[in-house]
Amino acid sequence: MILDRVKPLDAILATAxxxxxxxxxxxxxxxxxxxxxxxxxxxxVLTAAGAQKAGPGLMLAxxxxxxxxxxxxxxxxxxxxxxxVAGSAYTYSYASMGEFLAWTVGWGLIMEYAxxxxxxxxxxSGYFSGTILHEFMGVDLPSWxxxxxxxxxxxxxxxxxxxxxxxxxLVTGLLVIGTSESAKVNxxxxxxxxxxxxxxxALTLTSSDFSPERFNPFLPAxxxxxxxxxxxxxxxxxxxxxxxxxxxxxxxxxEETKNPQRNVPIGLVGSLLFCTVFYILVAAGAIGTIGGQxxxxxxxxxxxxxxxxxxxxCALPEYAGALVCSDEALAHVLRQIGFSGxxxxxxxxxxxxLPSVILVLIFAQxxxxxVMSRDGxxxxxxxxxxxxxxxxxxxxIITGLAVAVGAAFFPVGQLADISNAGTLYAFAMVAFAVMxxxxxxxxxxxxxxxxxxxxxxxLTVFGCVFLFVNLPISAMLFLPIWSVIGIVVYxxxxxxxxxxxxxxxxxxxxxxxEETSIPIHPPAE
Numbered sequence: 001m002i003l004d005r006v007k008p009l010d011a012i013l014a015t016a017x018x019x020x021x022x023x024x025x026x027x028x029x030x031x032x033x034x035x036x037x038x039x040x041x042x043x044x045v046l047t048a049a050g051a052q053k054a055g056p057g058l059m060l061a062x063x064x065x066x067x068x069x070x071x072x073x074x075x076x077x078x079x080x081x082x083x084x085v086a087g088s089a090y091t092y093s094y095a096s097m098g099e100f101l102a103w104t105v106g107w108g109l110i111m112e113y114a115x116x117x118x119x120x121x122x123x124x125s126g127y128f129s130g131t132i133l134h135e136f137m138g139v140d141l142p143s144w145x146x147x148x149x150x151x152x153x154x155x156x157x158x159x160x161x162x163x164x165x166x167x168x169x170l171v172t173g174l175l176v177i178g179t180s181e182s183a184k185v186n187x188x189x190x191x192x193x194x195x196x197x198x199x200x201x202a203l204t205l206t207s208s209d210f211s212p213e214r215f216n217p218f219l220p221a222x223x224x225x226x227x228x229x230x231x232x233x234x235x236x237x238x239x240x241x242x243x244x245x246x247x248x249x250x251x252x253x254x255e256e257t258k259n260p261q262r263n264v265p266i267g268l269v270g271s272l273l274f275c276t277v278f279y280i281l282v283a284a285g286a287i288g289t290i291g292g293q294x295x296x297x298x299x300x301x302x303x304x305x306x307x308x309x310x311x312x313x314c315a316l317p318e319y320a321g322a323l324v325c326s327d328e329a330l331a332h333v334l335r336q337i338g339f340s341g342x343x344x345x346x347x348x349x350x351x352x353x354l355p356s357v358i359l360v361l362i363f364a365q366x367x368x369x370x371v372m373s374r375d376g377x378x379x380x381x382x383x384x385x386x387x388x389x390x391x392x393x394x395x396x397i398i399t400g401l402a403v404a405v406g407a408a409f410f411p412v413g414q415l416a417d418i419s420n421a422g423t424l425y426a427f428a429m430v431a432f433a434v435m436x437x438x439x440x441x442x443x444x445x446x447x448x449x450x451x452x453x454x455x456x457x458x459l460t461v462f463g464c465v466f467l468f469v470n471l472p473i474s475a476m477l478f479l480p481i482w483s484v485i486g487i488v489v490y491x492x493x494x495x496x497x498x499x500x501x502x503x504x505x506x507x508x509x510x511x512x513x514e515e516t517s518i519p520i521h522p523p524a525e
Contacts (some may be wrong), residue, residue: 005099005500009083009441025257030267031274034250036190038275040357042243042416043197043282044330044350045123049305049413050283051292052324054236055220058292059283061236062243066276068463069244072427073272074450075434075460076248077265081448082437088248089426089433090368096433096440099377099500100490105429106372107486108479112422113365114399116245117168117358118406119415124354125163125407126327131347135340148409164407171358172400175366178389189353196349197278199342200330204285207337214291221294221302230417230472231294231302238467239305242416243279245423246360247272261447286333292323304472306411362399369395376499377490417475424464425479431460 025033050058079092090109094102129146133139144159221231230238250267257263286292294302295313303310305324314325326332328350334343370392373383386393406415434450435457450456468476495501 005498006096007094007099007102007500009095009437009444025263027263027266027270030250030257030263031270032190034247034267034271035194035274037246037250037357037360038244038271039190039193039197039278040120040123040243040246040354042240042245043279044354045126045327045412046240046242046416047283047286047329048324048326049416050236050240051287051329052294052302052305052310053221053231053239054233055217055293055302056215056287057219057221057223057233058236058240058287059280060219060233061240062276062279062283064234064237065241065244065467066272066279068237068241068427068460068467069247070269070272070276071456071460071463072431073247073268074265074456075427075431076250077268077448078446078450078453079430079434079437080250080268081261081264082444082446088364088368089430090371092433093429094375096436097429099495099498101429103372103377103490103494104483104486105426106368106377107483107489108422108425109368110365110372111479111482112245112419112426113361113368114402115406115415115419115422116242117171117361117365117403118164118410119242119412119419120354120358120361121164121168121403121407122161122410122412122415124167124351124358125161126412127331127347127350127354128163128167130328131331131344132351135344135347148411160408162408165404167355167358168404168407169400171355171362172396172403175359175362175396175400176386176389176391176393178391189356192349193353194278196346197282197330200334200346201278201281201285203334203339203342204289204337205281207339208285208288210288214287214293217293220296221300224470230304230470230475232470234467234470235472238420238470239413239417240279241420241423241467244272244275245419246357248427265448282330286323286329290321290323290333290336294324295319295322306413358403362396362403366392366396366399369399374499376497376502376504377494379493379497414472414474417471418478421468421471421475421479422482424468428461428464431457431464 047058050061054061083092083095088109090102090106093105125146129141133141141163145162148161149159219233221235222233224232224234247268250264250271257267283292295310297303297309303313310324313319314322319325321332321336323329323333328347331343331347331350334340334346369378370383372378373380373395382395382398383392384394385391435453437444438453
């Protein structure tokens with residue numbers, strides 16, 4: 001049967017015992033790590049896309065998305081503290097639901113991280129073109145080099161997003177030669193981003209008179225914009241969910257965390273609560289100062305974010321200063337209210353900080369790819385390690401090229417929605433994994449237990465499904481199409497080459513470590 005292979009949890013836990021990773025991270029460092037991963041393109045760029053979908057209801061959208069993430073984080077906290085090894089949702093699924101479903105999760109994570117990296121690359125491009133080139137150098141990049149054809153509808157002049165392509169390739173090159181962030185560098189970048197957003201909140205909240213007309217109507221497209229439309233407060237929540245993506249990366253650091261049973265939950269939930277409050281204040285400041293009403297199309301439905309129709313409207317003089325038309329939303333708001341210098345500094349903060357997010361996302365994607373290859377589910381050549389740089393260069397180059405192509409030709413909002421589809425699937429599967437392990441192995445030591453799992457687990461699954469069905473229909477369709485491709489690869493290659501299926505469980509999967517394996521009885525085919 002296709003669901004017959006479950007990786008022994010004891011063998012997975014042996015990985016944590018035999019690996020030589022040093023436990024050095026505390027709760028504050030994990031929170032900084034989580035905040036560093038979370039704060040990125042979502043808030044710096046997607047604020048404009050969210051406002052186009054929900055108008056002032058963007059504040060509600062952040063609250064909805066944050067609530068779903070918090071209940072998911074509780075599930076992550078229990079299973080990450082109990083299984084403090086690398087692999088995140090893929091490993092958790094392998095230990096609870098078996099190889100096939102773990103494959104679908106890993107396959108979805110590959111898509112999630114790669115497309116998210118493309119989205120962040122596009123977001124970085126907007127700040128590079130608007131702040132660095134235009135504001136500081138007085139250079140305007142031709143529109144056909146500043147956006148892909150799928151971002152401006154081709155006829156509007158877009159051909160390729162050159163800055164996004166270049167930054168994706170540069171980060172890939174850094175990862176191939178082994179450049180990584182240290183905890184100190186990450187802390188500095190987090191400080192830059194948090195300081196920039198704090199300045200934004202302080203300036204906008206003190207400059208705004210919070211005129212009622214800026215918030216009226218509060219929900220111009222309604223709470224629900226209609227199935228498959230991706231608009232309304234819930235549709236915007238499905239998009240702004242991208243602003244929280246990254247908190248699960250905290251769980252990947254469980255092996256290197258002191259007292260993980262205490263510090264991992266604090267890092268997960270603490271970073272989410274911090275960012276949720278921050279995001280709502282940012283949205284309130286932006287809308288309270290310059291407004292955030294969407295540009296409406298036929299039938300009173302907002303034009304799709306990133307669409308050709310919206311690009312045409314934004315080219316009209318009356319929408320020149322609109323929040324929904326900006327590629328660098330927060331810097332744009334500060335310039336509109338007379339703080340051009342600080343707006344430019346915020347643009348520089350985004351310019352400096354966003355490449356680190358791209359690096360973390362591509363790094364995470366390649367490591368999921370690497371672990372799946374080491375499990376035999378993907379060709380082992382993909383996990384080849386460079387003799388000089390000691391990095392999985394083959395899969396890193398493949399990933400980087402895919403990220404660069406996506407960044408070059410797609411708009412940030414569309415990329416974020418597609419990435420969210422894969423993320424929501426992974427989060428739902430983690431909730432299922434926690435409930436299954438709690439039922440099937442109730443006596444196992446759990447340093448952290450989800451309170452009222454009977455409620456939190458189903459709420460997480462419901463929340464993920466709820467946001468998924470409120471994505472644009474194109475994003476909803478991308479996940480099943482990608483999954484079908486994955487199933488074909490699994491049936492045609494992975495199942496017959498699986499190490500678990502051949503009776504081998506690898507214990508040490510560190511890139512530079514020596515392999516140790518435990519023979520087990522292979523499951524019946």
